Amino acid sequence: MTATLEPHRFSPPPSDGELLRAATTGDAAAFRHLFDRHAAAIRSYLIARLGPIAxxxxxAETFAAAWVSRAxxxxxxxxxxxxxxxIATVHAKRHQAAETRWQRASHAERQVAIGERPQEEIAxxxxxxxxxxxxxxxxxEREILLLxxxxxxxxxxxxxAVGISPVAARMRLHRARRQVARSLASHEGRSNA
Known part of the structure; x- marks a missing residue:
């Protein structure tokens, strides 16, 4: 029994340019091959910049954008x-900017909801x-105490909730409680006099 040789097994792999040229004509398999070739390296770079979840x-956004702009x-x-x-760098920057905007907005909402309650509401x-x-x-300190x-x-x-370490939160809470206790003791002393 003789084995038949497949000629494509011995030809060099297609270049990235050849793969993208084929992808430009709509060859999704060629683009998938390009993805398989480079995704691990791009992902490692993105993990270093953004962490594994992001x-x-x-x-995915990087390769979607690459597909759209492949021509x-x-x-x-x-x-x-x-x-x-x-492309990955542009999308990483966009992600970081969106994350920063979200964190600022979220922090501002927490400040208004918890820390900056109007004095009338507190009173x-x-x-x-x-x-x-x-x-x-x-x-x-007020924010931690109220939470x-x-x-x-x-x-x-x-x-x-406020984006700090538990140790920092304990320190803030301790200072807040100590200051409130002193203030209340001082007020009690004045009202008894």
Missing amino acids: ADDVL RFRVDADSARPWLYG ASCSPALAQALSALSMK VALGDLTVAMAAR
Whole structure:
């Protein structure tokens, strides 16, 4: 029994330019081959920039954008990798900018919802002495104290909510409680005199 040789098994693999030229005509298999060739390297780069969770989303966006713009690739280039890194970099920056905007908006909403309650609301929900003590706290200390006391969160959960470590949250909470206790003791001393 003689084995038949398949000639394509011995030919060099197609270049990135050839794959993209084929993809430009609608050959999805050629583009899939390009993806298989470069996805791991692009993903490693994105993990280093964004972390593993965001990297997969941005990797998908990168190759979707590459598919859309495949006709603009310089087919005389040896490798599509620099082109793909460029696309990945643009999408990573967009992702980081969107994440930053979301964090700022989320932080601003938390500040308004928790830390910057109008003094009238604070005063209406507690005694005048406590309202005065709370208003004397820094925004950061008041935020943690209110999350733990009124939000019924653990210190660790409050820390996560404001984006700080549990140790920092415990320190803020300790300072806030100490300052409120001093303020209330001072007020009590004045009212008994």
